Amino acid sequence: MHELALMESLLAVVEESAAAHGIRRVTAARLVVGEFTAALPEALEFAFEALSPGTVMDGATLTMTLEEAQARCRACGHEYHPPVYRLACPACGGPPEVLKGKELYLDYYEGE
């Protein structure tokens, strides 16, 4: 959802960072997308293809790492992979601490 806007911000950030590091062409970058974010990898990819031409990231390979959700029960300590529609602990019904699954960030980029 709103992947175009997200991708626009990302491109602006990389543009600024690349300029600061003297990088004129980005060849690769890695995006981490948590399972529980409302950002669709396919839509992010589409947005990247649409917006990157003409920018420092033109032609770069964008890899997306999907982070599977993980939770730990705050009542009994059980660790589990919750489905998005049920975060409650499958062992005791207790409240979760969501350890993974809400991430949405650019891990790194490389270039020359």
Next chain:
Amino acid sequence: MKVFLAEQLQKANRAVASDNRQLLAAHGVTAINIIGGPGAGKTTLLEKTLERLAGRVKVGVIEGDIYTTRDAERLDRPGVEVIQINTRGACHLDANMVGQVLGELALPDLDLLFIENVGNLVCPAEFDLGEDCKVAVLSVAEGGDKPAKYPLVFHEAAAAVLTKSDLLPYTDFQPEQVTEEILGINPELDMFLLSARSGEGIDQWCDWLERQLARKGFAIA
């Protein structure tokens, strides 16, 4: 050369949300982000809430809609400051929109700020506005299948309000079942079943609001 950024894609919104949060905290204002689909009963709930809190809590409202000032006009009354934001197409409020109007409110005079988001059960869940908590609003006329279909808002909320309980006789909505399903999504949600029209359940809702205020050291006189 490889550059590690760990750059949040939502960084810009989060930065402004953080500023909003700081400003609200500096004035001891509790802010609640009200999220629900169009017609869930958000504005009607606020109308009833404002009536009940009148004279006891100083309330302000930031009202978000794509178009019209209809909701702000409904909530406008002596003693309550209401600001309407028209997004003119954006399907959710973001921190920047809220930040731009925060300065227009007399924050030192406020205890509680409701931010009624654009009618939408999807996108508002993803945008921090700088609030203390989110409240999800779902009416008994919208179908008990909705929580599982729109889980992210229930992940993020501190409370879920099932509205229009006066309509239960005319629907298939099973409040106990839906409550159980919602608590399965997020066991820590405080749940409410109420009717702004009949007044049923409104007391419990207002008690909860007062508990949120108490967290910031506010006590009803």
